[in-house]
Amino acid sequence: MLIYILRRTGAALATLAAASVVIFIFIHLIPGDPIYVMLGDEATPEQVEALRTRLGLDRSLPVQYFYWVGNVLQGDLGTSIFFQEPVTRIILDGAETSLLLATVTMVWIVLLGVPVGVLAATRHGTWIDQGLSGVAMLLASIPTFWVGLYLILIFAATLGWLPSSGYPSVFEEGGISNLRYLLLPSLTLAAPNAALILRLTRASMLDVAKEDYVRTARSKGIRPRRVVTRHILRNALLAVVSAFGFTFAALISEAVVTETVFALPGIGRMVVQSILRRDYPVIQGVILVIVCLYLVINLLVDISYRFLDPRVELE
Amino acid sequence: MLSVRNLVVSGGKGSAQIDIVSDVSFEIERGKVLGLVGESGSGKSITSLAVMGLLPHPQLWVRGGSIELDGADITEEPPYLRVERGHGGVAMIFQEPMTSLNPVLPIGEQIVEAVRVHDGSTGVTARNRAQELLDMVRIPDARLQLNAYPHELSGGMRQRVMIAIALACRPQALIADEPTTALDVTVQLQVLSLIRELCDTFDMGVLFITHDLGVVSELADSVAVMYGGKIVETGPVERLFNTPLHPYTAGLMGCVPDPSAGHRRFQTIPGQAPKPGEITHGCRFAPRCSHAQAICSDDAPTRVTEGARHFAECHFPISRGA
């Protein structure tokens, strides 16, 4: 087990190393120049050169890369060109929103997707099933920002029930009641993803229901409800669990659009803005962290399979 | 004890509705093995699922006839009520020991599950009972094996676990649907021997479904031969094999290779088995039958009897004339 984890971690690190090179090259292919963005309209060429030297942007790319990686290995993701602050701090600032939004969204996804998926599967072939599956497919086909804009229009601007945007930290002031700021965004973000989980749960339930061992379970006199929960659902969830993991990882970055609509200070929006500002260290740092998160979740999902599914041989 | 009368199982929708199993009747007696033989598509497995109440809904359903256990009609009952009855119900074991056990639960738990339902015991008592059952099906190191997962066992062992689960239901009738087809011959022999033994010990009635005439011959007390969704011949094992009445039974026996027979050509039955619904009147075997005459494809054959309990549905039964 330990060996397996170590081996997988090693592989993940190799992926991370490859990813870091890709990120770096990728970032420096972006045209435009952070210097101009920073100095604005009236900068003189001398000012530009001075700043470039100060930021180390005049060195060759490999040199810059090794400086970056060297610092990353020491836990230093660099300093934002735009904010003049450590990238780690900037990421930590955005991480609360992103992680909390992803978590709340995940709760919605699990609460809505799984039970409704089970309901649809157990009512397979009826109009309930068809209705639920249809709605799920529709939800998966709606652009999130469109949902978000209309949710704001209805619940915040017209009814005034919920805040329209922004997110003050739960830890700093206002306490957990600040979670209400995340209600609309999380619903927006959850809609298509819950729909996908619903469909996955349903399909997976239907597939498992056809398995021989379900027939065995019924043949040994177990009540139908227990057959569903213990034999069908449990095995069906095996397929869904990995989807949970990847959905969570994706939520962090796919939330960009939602974060923009709801003006949330998350890391997705930060990347987009940093791209527009050519704030290389921030883009690099955030993407590296997101990739890292993805790999960690990937690893956790794989390890969890070891516990969920005894058939899995750890290769 | 368990009797099936005029069972009709149908499938398909609207005008495409067809009978997969038509007018099947048989009885299972305590301590006896009834072998149900037939080639693939003959409807033998569908019959067994119908008895157990496990027909895949809504593709297949029982259109007519009745299934009675101890005189009570269970045709409409959900499967769990068929298993759970005062003096023992029906239990079943399946063909594929590989896929018939839940892969993510230890086998002990899967047995305990059945024990809980049927004995009402829980905890250590149920676990002890599970171990007892494993001993009964002669799985070595039963206590250790309770924690094993299905994929850690060989095919033969898995089938023994399936039998243990069935025994946990304390059934008076056991349906075995090709339980040894996926096993090697040396293992098959042992599993068959176990079934025979349990049948005798618990005075269980067994419905043993197989395509292998050899297996039926060695295991069963009486035999029913299915063809095209119908039982074409039924009788005590020695009578049926010594003096088959139906040309299909005889033909089938001829096709079976025999290692002691030496190098020779195989006897064959020309053509191939009809698909369900393909032949609706007359004798279903007529197109392949060497004895067939005009009447065979027009009129449904009548039942002929050769001594007690040996029947066949044929216009021109062979052993009688010959």
Add this chain to the structure above:
Amino acid sequence: MTQQDTILSLKRLQKTFTARRKGKTYAVRAVNDVSLDIRRGETLGIVGETGCGKTTIGRTIIRLTQADGGSAELDGKDIFTTDSRRMRELRLKVRMVFQDPYASLNPRRSIGDSVAETGDIHGVFKNRQDRDDRIAKTLTQVGLDPSFAARFPHQLSGGQRQRVGIARALLPTPELIIADEPVSALDVSIQAQVLNLLADLKEEMGLTLMFISHDLGVVAQISDRVAVMYMGNLVELADGPELFAAPRHPYTQLLIASVPRIDPVKRIAGGIEKGEPPSRFSDVTGCAFHDRCPMASDLCRSTRPELTDAGDGRKVACHHA
């Protein structure tokens, strides 16, 4: 037995798979030091239970699986170390009939295309007409109407598909056909038809047949000589009738005794326990069969018995036979 009689000669064939289980790596001996000659024009049956290595032997011969050791000589020339021109010869001379008639035909290709595939790959057809003619002729040979060429596999029954599977091995005419469980997926009445077809074709076309099966009855009835395998080892080799009449190796005896037969007098009693083959993940020393063998001695547990001549052209690998 002279060299000319032998079409294919296996010498000390060896194949080991590595498998990983619970974090450990195991070497699974699929084929363990097997030597075997196939005589021109005979039907050689190879029989054994699941995982005994019989299929692997067939696959190594047509090089679907790479052998680890030993050699296979086709007409006296090693086919494991051969150049591409000789490979082509091998492909045309030695052909395979697969077990599952459903899986072995590409559902998207017409029957005609499947039958002509070897010819197409090696460019043996002169033109389109020649190709059509030969497809039609081959289909007729296996008892199918030439119009089947335009059909697709899903329109055929299992027996018909297996006839197509055989037809595919006949065009262009081969010398050796390796049939790997060709009838085990078929119903008995169909199985008999296909077996007869194989036997007839072999006679008509003067083929050599290597017939791999787990079904002793079938093997006994079709084969001239039979090789019995257990856990990768060749344990007994003999002419068919003799083998079944008087098996020498205890495993062969067990195998023959286990086969259910239509014999209403023979009944299965309760309490038969003969053990199961040991796990393939454990290393067996000595005779692979020793822990199930009633005659096993210390010698059996320590030393692997060699396949030795036992007279009458029979060979047995047993210390006590």
Add this chain to the structure above:
Amino acid sequence: MTRSLRPFFDFFASRPVALIGLVYLVVIIVAALGANALVPYPPEQIEPVNRLSPPSWEHWFGTDHFGRDTFSRVIYGSRLALLIGVGVVSFALATGVPIGILSALFPRLGRVLMRMVDVMMAFPSLLMALGLIVILGQSVVNAILAIGMVYLTTTARITYGVSLRLREETYVEAASSMGASTLWVIRKHMLPNMISPLLVQASFVFAFAQLGAASLDFLGLGAPPEIPSWGNMLAESRIYITRAPWLLFYPGLMIVLTAFSLNLVGDALRDRMDPRFREMLGNKGR
């Protein structure tokens, strides 16, 4: 041709919902191809005096802040929707399929290629697309490339999975036993049997490409803003959500309906597919 199309039509005839989706898609294709003849106004015609007028007989879907006819622009938008969809699907197939097949057939190469695909999958897809657009510059082709890169990975993965299974098929082994070359195996055995899973994948990719493109447009980094795409129309008019809600409604509806229809069709196709491949095609498209 008739042989392969016939069951296709029968199939859709038996699935009325999927049929509606199919009909809608045909309408969109007709609208896109015949846009010039169908629209009442040129899509870029500016009429500042009539700006932000609500739906009327003159302007069925109202006008935007330039006074441009929304109906005409929505019709023209279907062109870009199709172009993006077809482009992304073609790109994803043209790159992902060879990668998947080669990786399955040559395990050594496959380890490298699939590891690269893994690395790419680890990247946040939308951010990667954004970055690519910024690098390559804003254009329709680049939007297609950026979104296509995202689906390259999923397509490669699916093709890889399908290929691995096909490689194990007995008929592929049979071909190898006859001495078939790799190219022969790919051409005669693998590709023809991959068509249906790939078709399903294509329909999902097509659907999600619509949503992806709309998101990029919304963030201002999709198709160049002067092009009337539905996403651009939404992005441009989102500030008028209270003032002129119709500007948001119609293009949004078109995106939803298009994606929905494609999903319906894809779903229907998947349902009748070989179950062995079905599980690989969750909505992995995202």
Add this chain to the structure above:
Amino acid sequence: MRRKLGNLIRGSVLALTATMTVNAASAETLRYATIGEPPSLDLQMGTATLATTIGQHMFEMLYAFDSTFEPQPFLATGETISDDGLTITIGLREGVKFHNGQEMTADDVVASLKRWGEYGARGKLLVDDVASIEATGPYEVTIKLNQPNGAWKSMLAFPNGGPVIYPADIVTAAGGEPIAPENYIGTGPFKFNEWRNNRHVELVKFDDYTGLDTPANGYSGARVAELDAIRFIPVPDVGTRVSGVQAGDYDYAEFISGDLYGILKDDPALKIHLSGAPIFGLVFMNSKNGPLADNFPLRRAVLAALNMEEALRVSVGEEALWSANGSFFPEGNIWYTDAGTEAYSQGDPAKAKEMAEAAGYDGTPIKLLVSTNYKTHFDQATVFTRQLADAGINIEMVVVDWATLLKKRAQPDQWDMFVTHHGNIPDPVLLTALNNNYPGWWATEEKAVLDKKFTGTSDLDVRREAWAGLQALIYEQVPTMKVGDVYSYDIASPKLEGMGETTLIWPHFWGVSK
């Protein structure tokens, strides 16, 4: 155990509720929804509007504009100017406290002015004329000029890229680099508290503030902090800013889109604050490269084709918010002149076509560079593209993001025209078009002559006349085209008290309570 846990939970919930109530009660925090994240708040170094809006609450200057845009002494008590106009002596207020507790002295002022002169965004414009800046007493600073400069006082009152006063040690340490947030030390009524990226910038009341006690007038006079804190929260989406104010999540939101004006002005849930100083769109032409480089007749043809009113209507909407004014300064401003403006917004495609032919235009594509980051730019460019196409001019819109535009426009071969906008300025000297180095690189002889006349004196009348000449020259040589005046507006919660009718240039929140 279970009980203990229960108590613990109950306790934490109570504590949380308590904090919430406290927060609600002491919520004298003004929440300002900004258009985005500000760059560095070091006002000397950058010209970003948002930085100025925030920074002016912390940092102060020697002078400040009153509501008529006339500079009034602020940290200064007043000045004396020698007769030749070359020596300016400025007296400083005593007892002014920095946020770090130090008192402001002449040394701080000198250090700040010098750094601004050397590195500041707009410092170059003044420093070229300055011979020396010295402290001539603890509360007195003397500036010596090489030649008279008419713009000096406006420059010392203009905080956008202007000489705000920092403590001497901080400016000395910072040199040419932007001052880090922890060193945001000024003399203003609010002091820097924290900067959370993407979340907010928060200023809090500076309790030891020492201000003027004259009545507040524009930016001059008393600055009284009524609020405990001001929080600037980035909300890039304008719709979200509006609904946020409507829903009560923000007290103030800046840069609301013109098209919402009609609805919002009647909304009782908010109040509108129009800007007093228009900003205006500019379309620059490339004087170094391409078909427009020196073909003034062609440039005039382009100008003739444009109908600025249409562009303004499309990009701004509400008529109250724009004015098709060809002069670079609004009517009533001392620099207003109509010289040359007859060429403004002719919108005559036929005439333009003729003029272009006469200018020998051969259909060479003209690249119009525009960014999508500013919707107005893009909307205007879209309209212009259409209008120029109607006049037979082969225009190609090149749409990029702002960062790319900034880089591209520095390369003469990348563009022929680009769209930008210009903020309000107190003196034409700050007009980017007059800067020879600004992209477009307009540096003709005629310009140089007028420029010399304009900057070489502090005599207002001479300067105004020179400016009129320059504006006329702009319409003749067309280095840039003015689109028209746009009055931005902000919205605020009606609960805010003390807000003026207009926001002048940047909204300020001293004297404002909630």
